[in-house]
Amino acid sequence: MRHRLPFVLLVLAMKVCAQENTDNSAxxxxxxxxxxxxxxxxxxxxxxxxxxxxxxxxSHSTAPTAVSANGQPNQPSVDExxxxxxxxxxxxxxxxxxxxxxxxxxxxGMLLFNAFANIGNSTAEYSDNYSLLTGxxxxxxxxxxxxxxxxxxxxxxxxxxxxxxxLTMDFYGGSADPAYTRLRxxxxxxxxxxxxxSFSIGQDKPLISxxxxxxxxxxxxxxxxxxxxLWLWVPQARYxxxxxxxxxxGFTGQLSLxxxxxxxxxxxxxxxxxxxxxxxxxxxxxxxxxxxxxxRRFEFAPGFHVSTTHVGGMSVGSHIGSFDWLVxxxxxxxxxxxxxxxxxxxxxxxxxxxxxxTPGGAVRPVKSAGGWAQVAFPITNRLTLNIFSGLENxxxxxxxxxxxxxxxxYASNVMYHIGPNVVIGMEALQMRTRSLLGxxxxxxxxxxxxxxxx
Numbered sequence: 385m386r387h388r389l390p391f392v393l394l395v396l397a398m399k400v401c402a403q404e405n406t407d408n409s410a411x412x413x414x415x416x417x418x419x420x421x422x423x424x425x426x427x428x429x430x431x432x433x434x435x436x437x438x439x440x441x442x443s444h445s446t447a448p449t450a451v452s453a454n455g456q457p458n459q460p461s462v463d464e465x466x467x468x469x470x471x472x473x474x475x476x477x478x479x480x481x482x483x484x485x486x487x488x489x490x491x492x493g494m495l496l497f498n499a500f501a502n503i504g505n506s507t508a509e510y511s512d513n514y515s516l517l518t519g520x521x522x523x524x525x526x527x528x529x530x531x532x533x534x535x536x537x538x539x540x541x542x543x544x545x546x547x548x549x550x551l552t553m554d555f556y557g558g559s560a561d562p563a564y565t566r567l568r569x570x571x572x573x574x575x576x577x578x579x580x581x582s583f584s585i586g587q588d589k590p591l592i593s594x595x596x597x598x599x600x601x602x603x604x605x606x607x608x609x610x611x612x613x614l615w616l617w618v619p620q621a622r623y624x625x626x627x628x629x630x631x632x633x634g635f636t637g638q639l640s641l642x643x644x645x646x647x648x649x650x651x652x653x654x655x656x657x658x659x660x661x662x663x664x665x666x667x668x669x670x671x672x673x674x675x676x677x678x679x680r681r682f683e684f685a686p687g688f689h690v691s692t693t694h695v696g697g698m699s700v701g702s703h704i705g706s707f708d709w710l711v712x713x714x715x716x717x718x719x720x721x722x723x724x725x726x727x728x729x730x731x732x733x734x735x736x737x738x739x740x741x742t743p744g745g746a747v748r749p750v751k752s753a754g755g756w757a758q759v760a761f762p763i764t765n766r767l768t769l770n771i772f773s774g775l776e777n778x779x780x781x782x783x784x785x786x787x788x789x790x791x792x793x794y795a796s797n798v799m800y801h802i803g804p805n806v807v808i809g810m811e812a813l814q815m816r817t818r819s820l821l822g823x824x825x826x827x828x829x830x831x832x833x834x835x836x837x838x
Contacts, residue, residue, distance in 0.1 A: 490535040493552075495836040496603060499525045504815075504827035516601065517815065517829055528555045528565050529603040538574075545578040556604035570617055582624045590614050590732045591622065591640040591667040592687035592706040595720045597758045597772040599797060600809035601831035609733060611793035611815070612756035612774030614724065616733030619643045632675045636685075640667040644691050644702070649730035649738030650787065655696045655747070663731075665691030665702070682711045693728060693739065698747045700739045702728035716762055723755030735791060740782035750780040766801045783820050790818040795829075805837040 500516045501523040516526070531554050538547030550573055557568030573586025589596075593614040599607040606615040620642035628634040647661040671685035689704035704726030711719040727749040730738030737750040756774030763769060773794035783789065797811035813829040 487539070488537045490537075491533070491838070492535060493532040493838055494530065495527070495838070496529045496531065496600065497525070497527050497834045498529060498601065498831055499833075500601065500829065500831045502827060502829050505825055516604070516831065517827060526560075526562070528560075528562070530555050531570075531603070532567075536574075541576060541578070543578055545576060547574065547576055549574045554604060580626045580628075583622070584624075585621045587617050587619050588622075589617060590642070590689065591620070591638055591669050592689055592704065592724070593708070593722055593732070594669070594685075595708060595710065595722060597720075597756065597774075597795075598760060598768075598770045598799070599772075599795070599811060600799065600807070600833035600835055601795075601797065601811040601813065601829070607795070607813075608756045608772065608774035608793055610735045610776060611791045612722070612724075612754040612776050614722075614729070614732040614734060616645055616648060616731070618645055618732075634673055636669075636671040636673065638669045638671075640669075641665075642667060644693075644731035645733075646693055646695075646731050646738075648733065648736065649693075650736040650784075651695075652741050652784075654741065658696045660694040663691055663693060665689060665731075669706075669708075679715045680712055682709070682713075684709050689726070689732070691731070693731070695739065696741075696747050700728055700747050700749050702726070702731065702738075702749070704729055704732075718760040718762070719757070720760070721755060721757035725753040727751045735776050735778055735788060737778040737780065737783055737787055737789060740780050740784075742782050748780065748782060750778050750783065752776060752778045768799045769796070770799070771796045781820075785819065785821040786823075787820050788817045789820050792816045797831075807835045807837065809833040809835070 498516065502517060516524075531552060533550065533552040536549035536551075538549065540546055550571065551569075552571040553567050553569055555565045555567060558564050558566040569587065571586070571588050573584045573588060575582055575584035596613060596615065597607040601607070602609070606613055609615050620640050622638060622640045624636060624638045626634060626636050642665050644663045644665050645661070646659055646663055651659055667687065667689045669685050669687035671683050673681065673683040675681040685708050687706040687708070689702065689706070691702040693700040693702060704724055706722060706724040708722040709720065713719075728738045729752045730736050730750075734752060734754070737752070739747050739749050742748055754774070754776030756772060758770060758772035760771075761769040773792075775792045776790070778787075778789040780789075793813065793815045795811060795813035797809055799807055799809045801807050809832075811829075811831045811833070813831075815825075815827045815829070817825045817827075
């Protein structure tokens with residue numbers, strides 16, 4: 385028995401070694417197979433890279449190269465390099481921030497610094513309501529016109545539609561004291577968009593006044609407010625239908641149900657407690673447009689506004705007809721503007737003369753006519769010159785003698801991009817007013833602005 389035990393142990397050891405050798409062989413076979421697969425994939429990858437390099441070299445060799453008169457390749461100009469940098473900045477700006485509900489949000493806006501000076505004898509009662517024109521002979525600086533915005537992308541809709549949204553705020557609310565400013569809602573909306581139609585709800589400018597002059601000086605209150613630019617941001621719901629005639633021509637029809645801001649008008653003291661501050665209104669705009677190419681285009685659009693003011697137990701109609709345009713005949717010039725005529729227009733951001741009381745106690749609407757126009761000259765990709773002017777004239781002999789019934793404002797500015805997202809602007813503006821009594825006022829406004837776009 386003792387002689388058999390070593391033999392048995394030897395046999396067991398040999399079996400264990402054989403088993404281990406078998407396992408090692410299987411493992412080694414699997415490793416070799418994986419290495420062989422990786423080697424084949426690497427060879428294919430190298431071939432693909434070489435093929436792409438050959439195609440890229442061929443495309444470069446066939447592309448025309450601009451040369452100068454001495455036969456040397458032309459270097460890109462400053463404007464061309466700026467264009468490339470602006471495109472790269474725009475691409476970086478497309479980076480989205482994801483919200484809690486997993487849909488992207490894009491942050492945008494402008495940090496805006498203004499240094500300004502006012503010189504003149506304009507009526508303080510009127511100028512106090514209009515942005516940095518507050519009072520004659522006043523100078524200062526502010527960052528309260530800084531803008532902060534968000535763009536939203538929502539879910540898809542049946543019929544290949546999409547939900548989108550936007551929100552724009554500034555810091556022009558509260559006091560003029562920098563320590564007591566607060567965020568103020570300007571524009572906001574949720575839009576349900578399809579290829580040929582859209583429906584949106586939110587707060588925006590009047591439908592009949594879609595454009596505005598370009599300015600870095602008047603932002604808290606838009607330029608030419610009270611001088612032809614109907615600007616007041618009010619709650620509304622819009623429907624838009626787009627009809628295409630070919631690829632370059634079409635019609636756009638828009639209807640809006642909105643809420644007016646009746647308290648924006650100057651209210652005669654006897655009627656101060658009888659005014660309904662918010663009233664429904666209907667607006668329409670019908671645009672015809674045509675694109676000649678990627679740059680040249682035009683758009684013309686008539687519009688209307690209908691609402692009724694309730695004050696002193698009476699109804700005062702508001703009826704406005706409008707016409708706006710945008711014409712780009714060449715790459716270095718652009719025309720835009722709006723004209724209107726009607727009665728009781730104050731609730732959209734006009735001078736404030738909506739209605740007046742007759743000696744017999746009746747309430748009568750104030751008739752108004754006005755508008756504005758701008759010509760813009762994009763001289764280079766960096767430099768733009770804007771010239772604009774606006775006028776509003778109100779007609780009612782029953783207004784208070786001190787009421788401003790005529791406002792003519794004109795201005796010019798230059799905007800220069802010192803970087804893709806840094807712009808400096810200089811503007812000079814003159815506002816000429818006249819009261820019903822005939823008192824005239826002139827105020828000059830000078831502004832130096834620096835904006836950082838983000």
